Amino acid sequence: MKLLKDILYKVAIESVVGSTEVSVKALHFNSQNIEKNDVFIAVKGSAVDGHDYIEGAIEKGAAVVVCEVLPTHIGASVTYIEVVSSSKALAIMASNFYDNPSQNLKLVGVTGTNGKTTIATLLYQLFKNAGYKVGLLSTVVVKVDNKAYKATHTTPDSLTINRYLKEMNNEGVEFCFMEVSSHGIHQNRTDGLQFEGGVFTNLSHDHLDYHETFAEYRDVKKRFFDQMPKQAFAVVNTDDKNGPVMLQNTKAKKYTYALKSYADYTAQILENSFSGLLLKINGSEVWTRLVGDFNAYNVLAIFATAELLGLEKVEVLRLISELKSVSGRFQYLISEGNITAIVDYAHTPDALKNVLETINSIRTKNEELITVVGCGGDRDATKRPKMGHIASALSTKVVFTSDNPRGEEPEAIIKDIESGVEPQNFKKTLSITEREQAIKTACQLANPGDIILIAGKGHETYQEIKGVRSDFDDYKIVEKLLKQLQK
Incomplete structure (x- = not known):
């Protein structure tokens, strides 16, 4: 139990x-989770307004209600806290409730359109290999040193973030690396956290279904x-024109990284092959198993961050x-029939362009580059024609298919993608709605030496x-299909 006045600091x-x-027992922004002596924080979301659930939370035993608008009916035994922003209040209260855990470790946030997962995950890996206890909050997984938990959001809600950070404190974690999404920033999920550093990767076309304009996203x-x-x-990529913008009003110490x-x-790229990169970083050569120009940027950001953290x-x-390499980021296999299959998370125009240009810079051009690509449903539809244009311009063959269509019709999404060709x-393109069949077709089209993305x-x-979610793993499926075709 904690005193309400202490967690309102x-x-x-x-x-x-x-x-x-x-004295209160727990904080919740979901009224269904409320028990006796809990605090209910009524947050206005994009789809649901927590203020509509205040009465239900009180019926379940809420002792305190935090809201932006006081209800017309005031319960005699309930404390009401009217705040400027419920989402900001949630973030600060969550931090206070868990004893401000971000202050007891070195927390680094990584933001940008592409590269967040790779940089955060590889920093976790690097500091683990250096002998430290490390935490990770990423799209793929949450790690409290050696313990792994399933991730549900790129940037979790404020209560979840602080709960994991508190667990990290208990485990003696010294460093934590965290993906910071635009949704997370906009919804104040990172308020109340004390960051040791921040990394900006790049900014390209994404999430305009949520932010509406690129300027707002930036x-x-x-x-x-x-x-x-x-x-x-604050360390930012100045080869991206938005890098200097990120530094304009920051009080943090300013650092930059760039290839161009x-x-x-x-850094300079001395060698680039499917086996890795040879880089010269600030005058010193280093070999890495990561592949492509985009990973040269990621490695440079990792180098800068590690040095700034004292290594x-x-x-x-x-x-x-x-x-x-990180799971699903330029993850590749070479089949017994000498077909290279690459699985990559590239789901934005810029990321897809980077991956295809990387492959084209390495391949001899005597082989086919067959790309299988789709776009998610109920998300930014304006990027779909761009994805179609890039895939068809930079591949020798393309199979358009479903990604996660969610509530949309897959055929309608594919038509949007095709409009950019x-x-x-x-003549390079064909469309197959069912994703496994599309991957199978790409495998059947491939000859020895060819590359499938x-x-x-x-x-x-x-x-x-x-x-409805069903099991589907691109890497396992292509691995299985290539084995079947070799029999």
């Missing part, structure tokens, strides 16, 4: 009805750096050479159609 309060001297990302304290560091322009941390340069370079590329789902092990 730093919350912007408009008014109080009742006593703040009451400014939400920028807010993460605007809120950083002066003792933190002057920066604090620079020695030589040690960082050694640890980079030991890093293994230019006339000269029509399966893009869009990466690490995901499910497919969502009409609200």
